[in-house]
Amino acid sequence: MLFRRSDIFCSSLGSGSLLLLKDSPGAPKVDIHDVVIGILALQGAFVEHQAMLQKLSLKRKLHVVLVRTVEDLNLCDSLIIPGGESTTIALLARISGLLEPLRDFVKAKPVWGTCAGAILLSQSVQNSKKGGQELLGGISIDIARNGWGSQVESFEVGLVVQGLQRPEESFTGIFIRAPVVLDLRSSPDEPPIQVIARLPTNLLPHSLASLDENDPKTVVALRQGLHFLTTFHPELTHDNRFHEYFVRECVLPAAV
């Protein structure tokens, strides 16, 4: 069954953010001017994204939907695809009948992919598991899974990011079996790719320190049109500036 926006019921979770509870009669309804952000909740760090969104204070009312079905997806104005395991997320999306609806969603609405989510939004992937990897596409880059190595090679580094609130304050980039951007290749008929953050080559762990600062591998956050990608995990920090950025730069410009 499809829910119209006027059918959505919510319960308040404080400071302007609401959690969507379709089955809670008596709770406030979603207004046409409210914003509904979905978080793909098949596997991975979706609860952490939900907590970050709930801490945002916005002028417009924000509702969060944990997306597990096509009906959930149809409620959303935008979507976050969390980190986790991209092969597993794609497999679960196929089993739930969400793979094609997600591909259609990506063509029409803002989507932010973190880590595994970034892999799913890429045009092509290297180092995929045996049997291949299904992608959603949406951002014109090539990416490599586990590009910095295995779990033990995970690292944290301070990122300086223009465009975030308080840009002088560095953001802790948490890289866990993170993918590496291999190539940015938007064609002239596509929106240009805008690099949002690069690894500071002078602060990198020793094994990674040989990168040239303009190497595509240093790109860890980027935008193309209304799509946004981070190869690290902002949702595992206590800092919701990337969540604020996604809402301000991608979600609100596309909303009515």
Ligand SMILES: NC(=O)CC[C@H](N)C(=O)O
């Ligand atoms: N932290 C993560 O999301 C890891 C991504 C994982 N290496 C994958 O291939 O999907």
